[in-house]
Amino acid sequence: MKAHQLKLYNTLTRQKEDFAPINAPFVGMYVCGPTVYGDAHLGHGRPAITFDTVNRYLTHLGYRVRYVRNITDVGHLTGDADEGEDKIAKRAKLEKLEPMEVAQQYTDTYHRDMALLNTWKPSIEPRATGHIPEQIALVEAILNEELAYVVNGSVYFDVLAYNKRYSYGKLSGRVIEELVSGGRDLDGQGEKRNAVDFALWKNASPEHLMKWPSPWGLGFPGWHLECTAMSSKYLGTQFDIHGGGMDLLFPHHECEIAQGNACNHQDPAKYWMHNNMITINGQKMGKSLGNFITLQELFTGKHPLLEQAYSPMTIRYFILTAHYRSTLDFSNEALKAAQKGYKKIINGLRIAKQLTFIPQADISLDTEQIQQVETSIAAAYRSMDDDFNTAMAIGHLFNLLKKINSVYTGQLASAALGKEVFTQLLETYRTFVVDILGLIEEKGEVQEGLLNLLLNQYTEAKTARNYTKVDEIRSGLKAMGILVKDMKDRIDWAYEE
RNA sequence: GGUCGCGUGGCCGAGUGGCUAGGCAGAGGUCUGCAAAACCUCGUACAGCGGUUCGAAUCCGCUCGCGACCUCCA
Structure with missing residues (x-):
């Protein structure tokens, strides 16, 4: 095997860097998985295939990859800035199901589709709801650092306080002053001291379906928190590669960096990789635009x-x-x-x-x-x-x-x-x-035994110059997606292109 | 409005300061009963305008057009 100097583009530094794992030959890679409230669409396929290929190539090069990809089954809100309704709970109400039933159903279909795309399973696939204690512990740690505050049973990350000690916005290139002043949601700030603050823990209203006890009362974790909890649990407080779609760059990944630094005093990941979007008629394919194809x-x-x-x-x-x-x-x-x-x-x-x-x-x-x-x-x-x-x-x-x-x-x-x-x-x-590349032959209905029988007939007819029969067999097979190939010295077949 | 990115031949889509991307479609050829497949050959493209350079699609500037993020989104 030749020596390889793998280079990868690091969103954090905005340039290609030599890949040097923290603890070679081991590689820790965390990729943001789906929120399971609907069927997977083409946009989910891209990161899954992209990072599967990363996983495959690193493995091919001899690295021992631990690939962690989460399932988000709580905490993702609809609507604006931490004010909306949990996506899964919303779906559950619509379908008159338990929230976990919805999550299970779409987790299953996600797995089915990912298997069809021939992606390797992650080494660990943790669920947000399975890591509530870990998330609560993180909130407490951040509170201890005095980088968060409690309001009415909810806990918010204090971005301005954080920015005094660390640098908020370094991944996405945001400038904090602009975020503060130029913020768009002037109305819905609610309990937050500042529009840029984000929820670590949300107080649950009585009718809220998914909620857990916490030091701040019944509630549920904020979206950004789960990734910090699960990545640090399974990959350590600093690991090699963090992946995801470009649309997660801000605020999600930015918040992960903030949470990681607040708790562990170091950046969670060495390399940040982001896949670009799939577009349809030049526009992003996404749920918000309703132009996605599952x-x-x-x-x-x-x-x-x-x-x-x-x-x-x-x-x-x-x-x-x-x-x-x-x-x-x-x-x-x-x-x-x-x-x-x-x-x-x-x-x-x-x-x-x-x-x-x-x-x-x-x-x-x-x-x-x-x-x-x-x-x-x-x-x-x-x-x-x-x-x-x-x-x-x-x-x-x-x-x-x-x-x-x-x-x-x-x-x-x-x-x-x-x-x-x-x-x-x-x-x-x-x-x-x-x-x-993970491209494999798709299991067709081709029965090779039967096919060979037909091809023998074909050869016989051809030897006998019975071209009517030859053409009949050839066109019949073509209708079934099989191309007969007349070679110089033999007959072969191929899938029709 | 702020930040970032893109504009490549009929279509999709890579790319490096000078050396063939590739696929699909199309044309011609070899082969063949006829085809198909396969192989060979071919189009000579880089939004526009300037600049840097011996030389730019590739670097810089401007213009035009498009998109992403700034709000849940892969």
């Missing part, structure tokens, strides 16, 4: 904007063809192109599995071909080392695929590459596609 709708094609269904692997491939820090625009055209690209990659995988090295004494090494292969392999790794540039890595994979296909069709002899390079070609391709 993953299930994509998989089934049941949505007015969808011209057809797109498989989970097509979605995964689609997301990986863009760099994670770029916005990615949704369109049927782009999805269809992704579908074809994905099929091409996967057919290459099938082919790579079949190919073996054939020594041929009469064929000499082709240095130009060898160099092209070696260059592409190195470039694929370099792309991943450069802030997980999957889009570029995929480009190089297609170059490798061309070589594989050339060997497959007999246009390039494996002997011309030499055994070592040939083996490396197949191995690198497989490793990137399956292990790193």
